[in-house]
Amino acid sequence: MLLNIKNLHVSIGGKEILKGFNLGVNEGEIHAIMGPNGTGKSTWAAAVTGREGYEITEGEIWYKGQNIVGMPPEERANLGIFLSFQYPVEIPGVSMQNFMRTAVNAKREYQGLPPMSMIEFTKMMKQKQAMVEITEKLQNRYVNVGFSGGEKKKNEIFQMAMLEPELSILDETDSGLDIDALRIVANGVNQLHNEHNAFVVITHYQRLLDYIVPDFVHVMYDGRIVKSGDKKLALELEEKGYEWVKELNL
Amino acid sequence: MDSNPKENIIEEVTNKDYEFGFVTDIETDLIPKGLSEDIIRLISNKKEEPEWLLEFRLKAYRHWLTLKQPTWAHLTIPPIDYQDIIYYAAPKQRKAKSLDEVDPELLATFDKLGISLDEQKKLSGVAVDAVMDSTSVKTTFQETLSKHGIIFMSFSEAVKQHPDLVKKYLGKVVPYTDNYFAALNSAVFSDGSFCYVPKGVRCPIELSTYFRINAANTGQFERTLIVADEGAYVSYMEGCTAPQRDENQLHAAIVEIISEKDAEVKYSTVQNWYPGDKDGKGGIYNFVTKRGICRGDNAKISWTQVETGSAITWKYPSCILKGDNTVAEFYSVAVTNNWQQADTGTKMIHIGKNSRSTIISKGISAGHSQNGYRGLVKVVPEASNCRNFSQCDSLLLGDQCGAHTWPYVECGNDSSILEHEATTSKISEDQLFYCNQRGIPTEKAIGLIVNGYAKDVLNKLPMEFAVEAQKLLSITLEGSVG
Numbered sequence: 001m002l003l004n005i006k007n008l009h010v011s012i013g014g015k016e017i018l019k020g021f022n023l024g025v026n027e028g029e030i031h032a033i034m035g036p037n038g039t040g041k042s043t044w045a046a047a048v049t050g051r052e053g054y055e056i057t058e059g060e061i062w063y064k065g066q067n068i069v070g071m072p073p074e075e076r077a078n079l080g081i082f083l084s085f086q087y088p089v090e091i092p093g094v095s096m097q098n099f100m101r102t103a104v105n106a107k108r109e110y111q112g113l114p115p116m117s118m119i120e121f122t123k124m125m126k127q128k129q130a131m132v133e134i135t136e137k138l139q140n141r142y143v144n145v146g147f148s149g150g151e152k153k154k155n156e157i158f159q160m161a162m163l164e165p166e167l168s169i170l171d172e173t174d175s176g177l178d179i180d181a182l183r184i185v186a187n188g189v190n191q192l193h194n195e196h197n198a199f200v201v202i203t204h205y206q207r208l209l210d211y212i213v214p215d216f217v218h219v220m221y222d223g224r225i226v227k228s229g230d231k232k233l234a235l236e237l238e239e240k241g242y243e244w245v246k247e248l249n250l
Numbered sequence: 251m252d253s254n255p256k257e258n259i260i261e262e263v264t265n266k267d268y269e270f271g272f273v274t275d276i277e278t279d280l281i282p283k284g285l286s287e288d289i290i291r292l293i294s295n296k297k298e299e300p301e302w303l304l305e306f307r308l309k310a311y312r313h314w315l316t317l318k319q320p321t322w323a324h325l326t327i328p329p330i331d332y333q334d335i336i337y338y339a340a341p342k343q344r345k346a347k348s349l350d351e352v353d354p355e356l357l358a359t360f361d362k363l364g365i366s367l368d369e370q371k372k373l374s375g376v377a378v379d380a381v382m383d384s385t386s387v388k389t390t391f392q393e394t395l396s397k398h399g400i401i402f403m404s405f406s407e408a409v410k411q412h413p414d415l416v417k418k419y420l421g422k423v424v425p426y427t428d429n430y431f432a433a434l435n436s437a438v439f440s441d442g443s444f445c446y447v448p449k450g451v452r453c454p455i456e457l458s459t460y461f462r463i464n465a466a467n468t469g470q471f472e473r474t475l476i477v478a479d480e481g482a483y484v485s486y487m488e489g490c491t492a493p494q495r496d497e498n499q500l501h502a503a504i505v506e507i508i509s510e511k512d513a514e515v516k517y518s519t520v521q522n523w524y525p526g527d528k529d530g531k532g533g534i535y536n537f538v539t540k541r542g543i544c545r546g547d548n549a550k551i552s553w554t555q556v557e558t559g560s561a562i563t564w565k566y567p568s569c570i571l572k573g574d575n576t577v578a579e580f581y582s583v584a585v586t587n588n589w590q591q592a593d594t595g596t597k598m599i600h601i602g603k604n605s606r607s608t609i610i611s612k613g614i615s616a617g618h619s620q621n622g623y624r625g626l627v628k629v630v631p632e633a634s635n636c637r638n639f640s641q642c643d644s645l646l647l648g649d650q651c652g653a654h655t656w657p658y659v660e661c662g663n664d665s666s667i668l669e670h671e672a673t674t675s676k677i678s679e680d681q682l683f684y685c686n687q688r689g690i691p692t693e694k695a696i697g698l699i700v701n702g703y704a705k706d707v708l709n710k711l712p713m714e715f716a717v718e719a720q721k722l723l724s725i726t727l728e729g730s731v732g
Contacts, residue, residue: 052683072691082687093702094699098698102698103690106690107689163688163689
């Protein structure tokens with residue numbers, strides 16, 4: 001199993017947000033986590049990626065055979081965990097080229113590989129850019145500075161393509177996207193998806209799942225998964241609304 | 251998870267060692283401690299100086315005696331005992347004609363600092379004047395330069411070989427009466443670089459001086475004089491380091507730049523004097539007067555500085571825009587960490603019509619440091635249609651440090667336009683996590699973010715320097731988080 005989360009409890013500033021979260025993800029699978037606002041979906045993503053301030057009070061996160069609780073976020077990233085941010089962060093003065101080169105070479109260093117040559121890197125950047133239909137020159141633009149909402153999300157998928165993670169978490173990647181951008185983002189994910197990697201898609205809406213078809217759908221409420229099923233569950237949820245989830249939790 | 255990881259990371263910064271803190275074991279010619287007319291005569295005598303220069307020194311000294319160390323800067327300066335300083339120290343060797351004559355120990359020192367004095371090996375095309383303690387060790391590329399009529403040599407050499415030129419320009423931009431430290435420097439200055447680019451000559455290579463303090467208990471008082479005659483162009487770079495010592499050492503230099511009609515001088519410096527240890531012990535007091543004058547019409551001067559070193563910095567590279575249509579620029583990145591203090595900035599004095607100046611100042615403070623920008627933009631009533639644009643940004647890392655800005659504007663003329671912009675920001679936790687999540691460790695991430703922040707200034711540096719400056723910024727701030 002690629003990712004196995006057992007009885008995860010997470011607090012922020014002493015307040016418990018995740019209350020016994022369990023999830024297993026195998027290579028090649030696509031999972032969707034759905035649920036109303038404030039149920040802990042983004043907290044879960046932050047805890048898995050090792051964000052500071054998310055205190056794990058109980059439980060384990062097994063990834064590639066090791067419990068990664070307490071591991072620094074950059075090490076988790078270098079082990080192949082990627083988060084597509086709900087709100088990608090701007091870094092003025094740092095070009096996408098410089099940023100991605102630093103990231104790619106950090107991973108290579110972690111793996112004991114020499115830095116990638118400039119020629120090879122430029123070629124790779126061009127190729128991956130095409131995958132998410134970023135036509136304009138990305139390399140000299142500063143990280144997310146002056147990007148439109150759609151561009152920011154495409155840029156997240158572009159970075160995912162560059163770093164070739166085994167586990168990708170997409171945190172509300174569909175929010176704020178028009179239908180064209182949504183199609184491009186989903187298309188990128190589908191091209192990257194293979195039998196060796198897995199995706200966990202966090203979303204409010206069933207809409208995204210028309211484009212990224214999940215093998216499993218989990219419904220989250222009040223800090224844990226209250227119902228799991230196949231893609232039909234997403235449709236059922238859409239139909240019955242989140243009020244239905246509250247009843248499930250009782 | 252750690253309850254307060256930020257504090258731990260800040261602690262890590264303070265443990266960062268200064269890379270250039272080694273001492274070279276070399277025989278040094280020292281004079282007795284203290285300052286008096288006799289000492290000044292001794293220095294002048296050692297340098298075999300003409301009478302007029304000794305007179306200049308003595309006048310400066312007598313003026314200095316009437317002054318008090320200034321206290322207006324936002325700095326806490328422990329009392330300096332001026333009688334406890336050695337004012338002249340020279341590695342025991344003569345000025346070498348060829349590289350074979352240079353003490354191998356000296357060469358090794360400069361090699362260690364990444365400054366190769368071997369002209370054969372120098373492919374980058376930068377002429378270097380290397381100054382250790384009070385004297386110039388070697389100036390490279392002299393022959394190439396002299397073909398173009400360019401004079402680039404140590405100050406002492408220039409006094410001997412081109413006394414008229416030195417006499418003509420010395421103290422014309424920074425008179426010895428200018429301020430306390432300028433008076434002190436004028437009295438005891440030991441060496442430095444002299445550069446003269448004749449009319450219409452474009453200096454084909456970058457000129458560079460590298461200053462190194464080595465001897466203990468000494469002060470370094472160098473003097474740099476750069477003259478670009480009508481229509482000339484020169485790009486000049488200056489670098490500096492010092493050993494790690496528990497005592498503070500005084501560095502009080504003067505740089506004068508004269509840019510004549512249609513001439514241009516680009517001056518870049520990466521200042522990396524020893525900043526003291528994590529508890530604020532030791533380090534260089536860097537009290538420097540740098541000023542240029544755009545004397546003729548259409549003259550241009552630009553100052554670019556990256557300041558990472560020194561325990562205390564007091565420095566305001568300034569420009570007098572005397573000619574019409576003159577242009578002056580000041581680009582600065584000043585980084586302070588641990589207990590460092592910096593009060594730095596610029597003055598732009600607009601006298602000529604249609605003169606334009608630009609100020610871009612980026613301050614970065616970490617640890618317990620205090621970092622201040624102090625600037626003056628002055629437009630005299632006769633200077634019509636002047637322009638100034640000032641941008642002063644401060645970046646804070648951590649919550650123990652301070653950033654201060656004192657921008658003064660004196661505009662005596664209605665047709666001039668002066669703009670001032672300022673921002674204060676912190677490296678956000680969001681930015682750091684974003685980098686971490688892409689596999690970039692926090693230290694590297696800070697380097698990346700800070701270099702991005704300072705990009706506008708770093709871009710102005712000559713290529714060789716930009717790379718060094720970028721590395722230096724990352725090293726200086728390794729581990730600090732806001």
